[in-house]
Amino acid sequence: DSGVTQTPKHLITATGQRVTLRCSPRSGDLSVYWYQQSLDQGLQFLIQYYNGEERAKGNILERFSAQQFPDLHSELNLSSLELGDSALYFCASSPSGPNGNTIYFGEGSWLTVV
Amino acid sequence: AQKVTQAQTEISVVEKEDVTLDCVYETRDTTYYLFWYKQPPSGELVFLIRRNSFDEQNEISGRYSWNFQKSTSSFNFTITASQVVDSAVYFCALSEAVSSNDMRFGAGTRLTVKP
DSSP: OOOEEEOEEEEEEOOOEEEEEEEEEETOEEEEEEEEETTTTTTEEEEETTEEEEEEEEEETTEEEEEOEEETTTTEEEEEOOGGGGGGEEEEEESSSGGTTEEOOOEEEEEEEE | OOEEEOOOOOOETTOOOOEEEOOEEEEEEESSSEEEEEOOOOOOOOOEEEEEOOOOOEEEEEEEEEEEEEGGGGEEEEEEEEOOOOOEEEEEEEEEESSSSGOEEEEEEEEEOOO
């Protein structure tokens, strides 16, 4: 158990809909990351937040958005869903300091768009 | 630009065999970090090890060992006396910064250990 909690674990929704994935980082971790894992694209970095502020953006679509709240939990919002958005979405967190680039992943949220 | 290559897409072994998963990386930085993660069939990504570029000592943790060779830009992972529970996809990753947003993952190697 990495200490990163993600909900829901599984989600099935229709095209055009909007979903929200939720993440609680490990206790004490200020950085939160979102990754997408699909069969054709592999593991793709989407976005990083640090203590409530956006730190870096990766291959995140404009239909997707994220935020990190004062209690450090984070949400990833996916809207106008398409079939190709079906994937495993990971949240991860990392500690501050010299081990700041060791990322600990949650169990992932399986999203199926039908 | 950084790049991680895991040339072995799939490996199948019989239980108790030793197996080595290859990882070759490219980077222009002198300071970088290498990682291995395990993804079992249940889907979660489990952190196994982090190694920085200044520490070339090999590491052993139980049946797992890692061989870091800067001369060949490789960071290989060996499982000794493999077990069925080792069946998973294993990812090698590279980060050029303490802030991980630049972490680049390899495509992964699917290891199947047959009883």
